Amino acid sequence: MSETPADSSSRSETAANPNAPLPPLPELHGGMLNxxxxxxxxxxxxxxxxVTEIIPKHAAQSHVPEQSHLTLASAQELLRTGSVRALQVRYHFDGGEWWDTIMTLPEGFRLVRIRHDFGQA
Structure with a gap:
């Protein structure tokens, strides 16, 4: 993930002045799916x-491919069959960029959703 100039300047200000307010964290949601x-x-x-990108994670210690060419159908099948540990779906919706990470678990699928509003205050 790359930083925007606003991200790096906020971090620099915080590092230089530990009393400076931290930049707001992105909105985060989670839940379980069957x-x-x-x-x-x-x-x-x-x-x-x-959808802009689908990134598979095959094992805890494996590297994520630099570019993935998964379709939604193939990504869903990988999750359903347990062929991946997790995957991240990056997409645009409602004027924002969203990243959904879906992890396979014995009891179903864990969804962690985060909205990124890069460059907005």
Missing amino acids: NETLAQLFEDYSHCTT
């Missing part, structure tokens, strides 16, 4: 968002 809600999530990606 196979049915996972399928609905991928339908929502398909019909309601503009």
